[in-house]
Amino acid sequence: MKRVKKEKRKRRVSVLFCTLMYLFLFMPISVVVANSFNATKSKPYLSWKGFTFDWYIKLWDNTSLLQAFGNTMIIAVVSTLLATIIGTLGAVGIYRYKFKGKGLINGLLYIPVVIPEIVIGIALLTIFSKVNIPRGMLTLILAHVSFCVPFVIFNVRARLSGYDNSIEEASMDLGANRLVTFFEITLPVLAPGIAGGALLAFTLSIDDVIISYFVNGQTKTYPLKVMESIKSGVSPDVNALSTLILIGTVVLVALTQSGILSGGHKKPE
Amino acid sequence: MEKKKSKHEFRGNTLPALVTVGPVTLLLLGLVLAPLIFVLVMSFCSTDEFYNVVYRFTAENYSKLVSPDYMKIYGQSLLIAFLTTVVCILLGYPFSYIIARTKNKKKKLLYMLVIIPFWTNSLIRIYGWRTFLGNSGWLNSLLLKLQIVSEPVDFLYKTGTTVLGMVYCLIPFMILPLYTAIEKLDGSLLEASGDLGARPIRTLFEIIIPLTSSGIFSGSIMVFIPCLGYFFVSNILGGGNTDMIGNLIERQFKSANNWPLGAALSIILILVTLILVKAYQKAGGDMDSLGL
Numbered sequence: 001m002k003r004v005k006k007e008k009r010k011r012r013v014s015v016l017f018c019t020l021m022y023l024f025l026f027m028p029i030s031v032v033v034a035n036s037f038n039a040t041k042s043k044p045y046l047s048w049k050g051f052t053f054d055w056y057i058k059l060w061d062n063t064s065l066l067q068a069f070g071n072t073m074i075i076a077v078v079s080t081l082l083a084t085i086i087g088t089l090g091a092v093g094i095y096r097y098k099f100k101g102k103g104l105i106n107g108l109l110y111i112p113v114v115i116p117e118i119v120i121g122i123a124l125l126t127i128f129s130k131v132n133i134p135r136g137m138l139t140l141i142l143a144h145v146s147f148c149v150p151f152v153i154f155n156v157r158a159r160l161s162g163y164d165n166s167i168e169e170a171s172m173d174l175g176a177n178r179l180v181t182f183f184e185i186t187l188p189v190l191a192p193g194i195a196g197g198a199l200l201a202f203t204l205s206i207d208d209v210i211i212s213y214f215v216n217g218q219t220k221t222y223p224l225k226v227m228e229s230i231k232s233g234v235s236p237d238v239n240a241l242s243t244l245i246l247i248g249t250v251v252l253v254a255l256t257q258s259g260i261l262s263g264g265h266k267k268p269e
Numbered sequence: 270m271e272k273k274k275s276k277h278e279f280r281g282n283t284l285p286a287l288v289t290v291g292p293v294t295l296l297l298l299g300l301v302l303a304p305l306i307f308v309l310v311m312s313f314c315s316t317d318e319f320y321n322v323v324y325r326f327t328a329e330n331y332s333k334l335v336s337p338d339y340m341k342i343y344g345q346s347l348l349i350a351f352l353t354t355v356v357c358i359l360l361g362y363p364f365s366y367i368i369a370r371t372k373n374k375k376k377k378l379l380y381m382l383v384i385i386p387f388w389t390n391s392l393i394r395i396y397g398w399r400t401f402l403g404n405s406g407w408l409n410s411l412l413l414k415l416q417i418v419s420e421p422v423d424f425l426y427k428t429g430t431t432v433l434g435m436v437y438c439l440i441p442f443m444i445l446p447l448y449t450a451i452e453k454l455d456g457s458l459l460e461a462s463g464d465l466g467a468r469p470i471r472t473l474f475e476i477i478i479p480l481t482s483s484g485i486f487s488g489s490i491m492v493f494i495p496c497l498g499y500f501f502v503s504n505i506l507g508g509g510n511t512d513m514i515g516n517l518i519e520r521q522f523k524s525a526n527n528w529p530l531g532a533a534l535s536i537i538l539i540l541v542t543l544i545l546v547k548a549y550q551k552a553g554g555d556m557d558s559l560g561l
Binding site for chain 2: 117
């Protein structure tokens with residue numbers, strides 16, 4: 001009897017603690033979402049002046065913000081694509097072949113993961129300026145590819161560790177060449193790891209502030225636009241765009257989780 | 270026969286190895302190793318009166334690094350990073366534990382709810398905190414309305430505010446490895462410990478925490494190190510009162526235009542990272558659990 005009571009109290013404490021934690025996690029987002037519907041006109045856009053959709057309509061006139069968002073999407077798509085191709089090939093190659101300098105490559109992979117982003121940012125800035133690559137879209141994409149590739153490799157590698165080489169041998173014994181075997185056998189087996197790595201690369205790219213801040217030149221991305229606007233107080237149309245992006249990502253991930261995008265692949269429970 | 274085989278091996282393996290490993294090698298050498306070596310070189314250079322980098326060896330940047338003003342900021346950085354890590358463990362551990370030990374279908378939902386907030390840009394979330402905590406923000410309005418305070422409380426621009434922002438940004442990096450470690454924990458061990466008469470607190474310190482320490486270690490590394498470089502959090506929430514080494518570096522590159530000095534400051538961050546990662550490996554930490 002006493003034990004049941006104790007369990008009940010323990011449960012209540014857990015629920016309370018979790019509720020508080022979720023409140024903490026969602027608090028600033030609710031500020032952003034609420035202010036995107038706030039009918040206030042005066043800075044700093046704090047007090048609640050009633051509900052409006054105005055900011056979502058005004059957003060379409062803010063061409064520089066929309067252009068920055070467009071840049072972010074282009075950079076994210078291109079660098080995810082490149083990072084996924086380079087990373088998948090690299091993971092397979094590193095796993096399969098022996099070559100000189102393998103230890104060095106393996107070690108270098110961890111650098112973008114552990115070193116503070118600001119160091120990566122300034123290091124890329126100094127080298128780009130030394131070799132005279134004009135800063136802009138190109139340098140942003142190069143930078144994003146470089147910090148995304150390790151994450152793709154780790155995801156694909158996790159998939160490779162349980163990989164049975166004999167199915168490839170079987171494929172080749174049955175007369176398929178290397179390329180056919182790679183596309184027909186290797187890739188499908190690795191697909192979930194590749195998809196996971198690509199999704200991670202994409203989210204890392206659209207959210208990146210620190211590294212982009214150093215290598216962007218005159219090109220603005222959406223996070224950099226936000227950074228710029230913070231000095232003068234973030235305007236509600238930025239909140240509106242952020243809300244739309246949040247909804248977009250939630251939908252995207254809900255689709256992935258339910259297996260529509262990952263080709264119906266589901267882990268057994 | 271032997272020769273023929275090796276020729277076959279060459280044709281068979283060199284080309285695919287080159288195609289697969291070549292691009293990533295080029296990328297890592299050109300965009301990771303070379304830039305970092307160049308930062309080291311630059312840290313020994315100086316600038317002329319037009320802020321151009323002069324490539325002549327000097328150690329003067331390093332002698333500037335030990336100035337009392339900078340020392341104070343290193344201390345502040347370590348303090349903020351340390352407090353952030355401790356708070357992340359104290360909040361993240363019980364939270365991950367509860368989620369990881371949830372048995373029914375809710376588990377996945379609870380887990381996703383942790384990640385969703387982090388799909389909104391980190392800057393805008395930190396700005397959300399500033400809006401919430403500001404003098405005319407939600408929290409102060411609430412406190413005034415409830416007549417708990419008679420004047421707005423200054424929550425902003427304090428060490429605690431910056432720590433709050435850092436915890437907020439970095440806590441997922443603590444929760445994810447903890448969650449993984451706790452999920453692997455064998456429930457029957459806890460029952461055994463209880464059946465043998467250990468009180469829950471003893472089970473916690475002698476069974477649960479030792480068995481999940483790998484998660485605490487990797488989480489701490491992934492919170493402490495980036496914290497030193499998150500200059501925008503202390504910019505937005507600390508308002509210049511809680512500058513960290515990241516802010517010093519940012520200023521050298523963005524406003525003071527003394528790149529060599531900024532490079533030397535970055536070398537400190539690189540060294541701190543190397544030392545902590547080495548210590549982590551010595552303690553038996555697995556590098557692969559540092560990913561995401």
